[in-house]
Amino acid sequence: MRFFDLLSLISSNLSRRKGRVVLTAIGVVIGTAAVIILVSLANGLQKSATSQLWGISDLKMIQVSPNYGGGEGGPGIVGGKGGGGGGSNQQLLTPQTLKELAALPGVEAVIPRDYLYSYAQMRFGKLETYPQLVGIEAANLDVFEYPLQGGSTELQRGTAVVGSWVARSFYDPSLRPGQDPPPPPDLLGQTVRLEIVKWSNDGQEIRKKISLRIVGVLQETRGEADGMVFVSMGELTQWNEWVNNKRINRSKDGYTNVVVKATDPNNVIELANQINEMGFQAYTPQSYVQNINSFFIVLQIVFGGVGAIALLVAAIGIANTMTMAILERTREIGLMKAIGASNRDVLSIFLGEAAGIGFLGGLGGVLIGWVTAQLLNIVAANYLAAQAAQSGGPPTTIALSTPVWLMLFGLIFATLIGLLSGLYPALRAATLMPVTALKYE
């Protein structure tokens, strides 16, 4: 039997039982639409989560910490053999080891970083804040590829570059309850006062006052840089020596933190594993993104599974409809065989009809699923924009995302479900003895 003849026979057979086909297909429509909407939701949530987590520059960075031979680090540590080994496998980030890191293939730069070993208060006019001070051993912050909002990224003595949220973190300590907070100051080009705090052996608080000129403000990266105040490493080391009352010898003490910048974001995970192999503790935002992605894949499977249950119920409906159709058309099957139809012809016709119901239902389901996803996006966009405006956070642009592959998958899956549910009835029809079918009342 020719393929197009088969298709035309199937479509004419389906169209002569329109009511029943539509009722059966509604089950498939609901199932497919459920799969599309739920997987779109999981997909949308994933997109929304990963897009807000990290700036693209972060994806090239690996943060490396020394291994003091103690316990394992927090989440996001990739592999690593450190931890639990006492002091035997201590690995410090000395200038010598930094050279080894820089020699690894795929490494663009190795940038030591350090934090203030105490705390500091930053004042600007009446306003104050407690910033996170970070010293960078580089003449320019541009190695991190942070987008600049204004000024420059050059790090010199007496100057600082601040993240986008630093200005927002300033508050007025004299503010009384009920009073409106002052707007965030424009720090670019301004001089702020910094007071570093330490305690003497007898518990006396000692403050070191420093003036810092803000030469650059970064754009929002939605990463760690947003809350940081970057200064030159030389200056920060001086402050830390003042806090600790002793000189810092990098060859002996090492650095507390080093950022390894990879040439290609695709190599980052592999590079992090290599660094772990060397005995350090490497952490990369990518591993975090990977964990998030695997979580959302599980979520997609679970959501898809819920929708698939609806499709399973629809499949039983198709099997029932096809079984009834075969009972009603038993004599017709007998006739087809009497006039020369082979078992394969009969099987193809009935399987095709079942698959046709699945396909029609799938088509309807994909269409309804897509339209519903778009409508929900409109509703969610309005709601989320209002929420974001209230909380001051970044607005979420997307709630449900329906990729083309999902729609194609929905259509093919629904057709396959139809095909599978028609298998048993069609096999029964195909293997009927012609004489038995012809005499069926």
Added chain:
Amino acid sequence: MNSASPLIVIRQLRKTFVLGRSTVHALAGVDLDIPVGSFTVLMGPSGSGKSTLLYLIGGLDRLTSGSIHVNGQALETMDENALALYRRRTVGFIFQSFNLVSSMTALENIAFPMRFSGQNGAARRKRAMELLRQIGLEKRSHHRPTELSGGQQQRVAIARALVNDPPLILADEPTGNLDTSSGYAIMQLLSELHRSGRTVVVVTHDPRMTRFATHTLYLLDGHIVSEAEYEAASKFEIPSEVSPA
């Protein structure tokens, strides 16, 4: 029946049905030759096994034992695919209840078997129209079976049986559902098919059919019998039942 070479050779044909605990021998050892180009009428009362014999010759049922050779092919050795091919190429079947597909027009019904032989739409329509003209129903080509009389429906069914140009026509009570005049017209049509060179085998109760036959066979209780035996059995009176005391 040895005037011409046989198209159908049947030897020791048995067909047994198991109905619950009882076994029914529908055909109990039939030996039969049907010559090429003959018009054979199979007569017999209900339950004599004549329809069973026809279905077995048509490859619509499987025999219990014995053999059926049609055109030199042994049907009992054929698998399902070979039997389908045999039914498509060698046999044209005509049923008592017409068995037309109600959703199809007369033209589509006639062309239906050609779909399974893989012929294209244009060829199918051409052949079906040709047959519709032959049976005098060209003006009814787009009518559905419910819009046709019984006689017209049977003519459409005969045209469908002829569409693949088979050498053997098998008809099971073709006049059984028709009035006298429509039945007679169908008999004439079958006779024309015979005259055009086809081998026709008709199962019937209707004694008028024997007028067109070149060979008449009588079946009784699964056996081929002579006309005299058949007549005797037809005249045999059933003794009145003994009423309970």
